[in-house]
Amino acid sequence: MPLSKLNPVYIAGTGSYLPEKILSNAELEKMVDTSDEWIVSRTGIKARRIAAEHESTSDMASIAAQRALDDAGITAEEVDLIIVGTITPDMSFPATACYVQQKLGAHNAVAYDISAACSGFLYAMNIATAQIGAGLIKNALIIGAEKLSSILDWTDRNTCVLFGDGAGAAVLRPGNESTGRVHATRIGTDGRQTGILKVPNSGTATLDPEVQPVEGNATGTIYMAGREVFRHAVTAMKESALGVIADAGWKTEDVARVIPHQANLRIIDAIRERLNLPKERMFVNLDKYGNTSAAAIAIALDEANKTKSIVRGDKVVLVVFGAGLTWAAAAVEW
Ligand code: ACO
Numbered sequence: 001m002p003l004s005k006l007n008p009v010y011i012a013g014t015g016s017y018l019p020e021k022i023l024s025n026a027e028l029e030k031m032v033d034t035s036d037e038w039i040v041s042r043t044g045i046k047a048r049r050i051a052a053e054h055e056s057t058s059d060m061a062s063i064a065a066q067r068a069l070d071d072a073g074i075t076a077e078e079v080d081l082i083i084v085g086t087i088t089p090d091m092s093f094p095a096t097a098c099y100v101q102q103k104l105g106a107h108n109a110v111a112y113d114i115s116a117a118c119s120g121f122l123y124a125m126n127i128a129t130a131q132i133g134a135g136l137i138k139n140a141l142i143i144g145a146e147k148l149s150s151i152l153d154w155t156d157r158n159t160c161v162l163f164g165d166g167a168g169a170a171v172l173r174p175g176n177e178s179t180g181r182v183h184a185t186r187i188g189t190d191g192r193q194t195g196i197l198k199v200p201n202s203g204t205a206t207l208d209p210e211v212q213p214v215e216g217n218a219t220g221t222i223y224m225a226g227r228e229v230f231r232h233a234v235t236a237m238k239e240s241a242l243g244v245i246a247d248a249g250w251k252t253e254d255v256a257r258v259i260p261h262q263a264n265l266r267i268i269d270a271i272r273e274r275l276n277l278p279k280e281r282m283f284v285n286l287d288k289y290g291n292t293s294a295a296a297i298a299i300a301l302d303e304a305n306k307t308k309s310i311v312r313g314d315k316v317v318l319v320v321f322g323a324g325l326t327w328a329a330a331a332v333e334w
Contacts, residue, residue, distance in 0.1 A: 006133025009172055011180035011332060012074070015067025016168040016302035017060050018289065019051040025161070032157040039161050044265025048164025048290030050149045056090045058099035060167035061145035064298070065100055068141065072171035076106040079171075080137035081128060084113045085120015085294035087199075087323070088147045100143065109141070117197070118261055118322025119187065120144050120294030121168065125318075125330055126185040128172045135174075143169040144294035151199055153221035162263070163222070164290035168298020179312050184247035184331040186240050189324050193232060196225040197323040233267050233321045238274045240329035241319040248315075248331035255281065256314035256334075259304055261321060262286035262296040271319070283309055293322065310334045 024047045025036035039045055051060060061084055069076060082104075084097040097111035116123040121144030128140035145167035152160045172182070201219045237260060245252055252275055260268050262285060272282050283304050292299060297320050304310045312334055319329040 006130065007135055007174055008176045009129045009132045009182045010175055010177040011170050011182065012173045012177070013068045013070070013072025013171040014169065014302040014305045015064045015069070015071055016166065016299040017063040017067070018166045018299070019049045019055060019060065021050045021052065022047050023050050028161055031154060032160060034157045034161055042266070043162060044284070044287055045162065045290045046287045049166055051147045051165040055147070057086055057088050057145045057147045057167070058090045058096045058103060060147070060165065061096060061100050061143045061169070062103035064145065064167035064169040065104055065141050065143055068169035068171050069104070072173070074139060074171065076104040077108055079106040079109040079139050079141050081131060081140040082106060082109045082111040083124035083128060083140070083142050085116060085124050085144045086113055086146055087115060087117050087120070087293060088150055089113060096145065106141070116294070116322060116326045116328070117324055118263070118291070118293045118296060119320045119324070119326035119328040120322070121298045122185065122318060122320050122328035122330055123187050123326070125170070125172070125182070126187045126328065129182050129185055132172055132174050138174055140172040141169060142172060143167060144296070144298040146293045146295045148293055151202070151221055156221070158226065159222045159224055162291050164292050166289060166292040166295045166299050168295050168300070168302050170298065170301065179334055181333045182330060183333060184244040185329070186243045186247065187326070187328040188236070188240060189326050191324065193325040196228040196232070197325070198223055230264070230267060232325055233263065234270045234274070236321045236325065236327035237261070237267070237271050237319045240327050241271065241275060241317050244317060244329040244331040250315055250331065252276065254315050255317050257281055257283055257304065257310050258317045258319065259283045259297060259300045260319050262289065262300055263291045
């Protein structure tokens, strides 16, 4: 969606939170039949963070959100909308966003969650940008937060090596600021691919033959057909990145930095090749954190911002895919 018909919207601040506990590949070698060599060569992941038992998704989300508010220089009372993208909510209801509202004291905000798996943060950006751009609200807090360690089968080497916990957030505001301007966002879904990435037996559909437990998989944990997901991820991310670049009126070669979903370095490389961009234009931090689903792009955006990997005037493309399948992209001038 080109945003030229809406009022301008910009990213006023970012924040993130990573739990203290680091789980290295060497430690995983003691838990399942895997090796550091296999994990690094197939995924690029060297370590991931694991939340403490008492640490909930909303705890992590609230810390990341407060950091984003501080960065934006606004108070919690000024927030009109809180959206949390998550597939690991504190509980099935109330929404994790309601707990975030409570923990921040953001009592003037409407708060709800969206379930778009890894694409949750950019879905939230799309919704918030449209609401601010239409003049319905002023300040939005968008958050991606996950405690994926709670839905992993720690005996399944196919999945447990890939994921981690964490949270990231951004504040969106109306205005024609020269930094952080959101020029375009796109979101998409293909419900025909629900079967290739899911958490069987985690909801009401347990009698559906499509969601019977997969042999060897603990119930209520992530099932993934890795190669299928890989294939769809590359196509979806390439197309949505090119889509927002065109919507923004940019040329691909002018993009200073792509912040892609942090799932697998080989997927990132495949997209880079298809966009014909040099390696240094891709922002990568999955070696430290693994795939944190909806939090991944938000954490990466904050890290890129705080480490000055993106600087004022840079044309930045954020692009993601996730279960559903879902995908999303945004073009932001930093
Ligand atoms: N350690 C050692 N061996 C392993 C491991 C492991 N951790 N995991 C799988 N293997 C084995 C497999 O059992 C298989 O053995 P076999 O040939 O004897 O059957 C072999 O390694 C090769 O498996 P492949 O599936 O072919 O490996 P591939 O190269 O495809 O890599 C991977 C697997 C990393 C999962 C890859 O397919 C991938 O990254 N897919 C996309 C995943 C992804 O991005 N998911 C995002 C989820 S997003 C969300 O919404 C939650």
